[in-house]
Amino acid sequence: MPILNKRHSVLPGFGIAAGYTVLYLSLIVLMPLAAMALRAATMSPGDIWALITDARVIAACKLSFGASFAAALVNIVFGLLVAWVLVRYSFPGKHIVDALVDLPFALPTAVAGIALTTLYAPNGWLGKLLAPIGIKVAYTPLGIIVALTFIGLPFVVRTVQPVLEDLDREIEEAAMSLGATRLQTFLRVLLPSVLPALLAGFAMAFARAVGEYGSVVFISGNMPMKTEILPLLIMTKLEQFDYAGATVIGVLMLVISFVLLFIVNLLQRWSGNRATSH
């Protein structure tokens, strides 16, 4: 066994671990994706092009990715805040608040969608207050962003929290005692350290939001060209037993998501390098 005898690493078991990793990833991730690509390839390139340049698909594409992006942005601001409060302060009931953060993970998304719609519908608790000032949430793109923000929150909080916990309070105190303002401390000391984690949280919240179906269909109203998300278009294709068309949209979503996540990954690496070189 010459390969195993080569000293790749001081840790034993590389061969087995690598083999297992490749097998596992193939079974769980690559094979379903390959099956999808094959199914999509049963359509002619001309048909595929006509499908993905269809006005409705483009409108849904903009909405799905736009709303997911907006929701992930909201989450990195407020998720960071939540993580910060949970790490730096102690207050009664902190453990309960900490546990609350995970609820969007656990709740079936349809339940979340129905609950949010109940709140934000024109006759709901919040909808009733917002309606007189002309803000409509349920059955508008804003409602979709609200639902996606809800399901994405834990991703940001849970990725940033451990990094903040590792960050010594003394570093901030040192910055302050050396004359940095609060804003400078935040921007120059705190943010660079948590930025990689924040970006990772952003990427996860974003990716989760793009694929979300259950909660969104209840609050969006599903109006063609206006509040129709890509996963709903996939469902409508399936209702026509158009499996190929459905997978083409699926592959389209995958490709766009992959490119975007790849960019986020690069950004994350870049910010990570910057943080460590400081």
Place this chain on the structure above:
Amino acid sequence: MKFMIAVLATAVFATSASAQKAVELLNVSYDPTRELYEQYNAAFAAHWKAEKGQEVTVNQSHGGAGKQARAVIDGLEADVVTLALAYDIDAIAQKTQRIPADWQTKLPDNSTPYYSTVVFLVRKGNPKGVKDWDDLAKAGISVITPNPKTSGGARWNYLAAWAYAADTLGNDDAKIRDFITRLYKNVPVLDSGARGSTTTFVQREIGDAYISWENEAHLALREFGADKFDIVYPPASILAEPPVTVVERVAKKHGTLEVATAYLEYLYSPEAQEIIAKNFYRPRNEEVANKYATQFPAITLFTIDEKFGGWAAAQKAHFDDGGTFDQIYLPK
């Protein structure tokens, strides 16, 4: 001791041989039949036990009709399917050959032991005076109906409106399209399924009229209070026929062909027709129909075949991509 065991063993063997082995059926159905089949399955089990001395357990699967049909196509081993429209069963027949192409001729009345129609549910006292389909297309009316692209039931609603327009506007295609466009511009929310639309209309209090299957409208009255809503019968509507059939190839494989066929045939018995009427589906049996006549007012019912040339043609012209429904929403 040994003798005792031997006696016991023979006794057990004898009893299990005399009574037939218990049998299980899987009925794959759509959402609004849940209550109906719960009651019917118990009635059929009793009937089968009395007739053949065999225990039968019917397992139910409910969901959106299209999703259920796809599950069967993808390999869910249903012995019988009881779905919302013939199009979904046609799809199973075409894609899997597990059902013969002429399935709809196997049982009486197009293999639909019960039928229904599409009516309007309105707020108590009908404040907007909705009486007929053209009222739904008027300005200032808000109408709730699910998305026909995702809901099988909603396709009946759409076709009912279309059939009305074709009948009153003299088959003038441009006028019909204009009517349908005005009607659907009055729809503020297109829920993905019928129960979602019920929630929107009943709980969220959105909309003046809810286009609904008759049985769902009656259920809504029973569940949410007859003091809050009224059912309005338009003078004409669509004949909604949710069909049933045996998935022959699966039933043969399971050895359940006989009991599966009997299960569907028994739906036409007076006893089952009672259960059907109690669950607000219209019975086929005349005596039962007469008994429940006040519950089901007689109105003109257009059929899919006469107005649209069958489900396959209707699906293609109206609900497939680029069909008349999609055209309503295309930017002009």
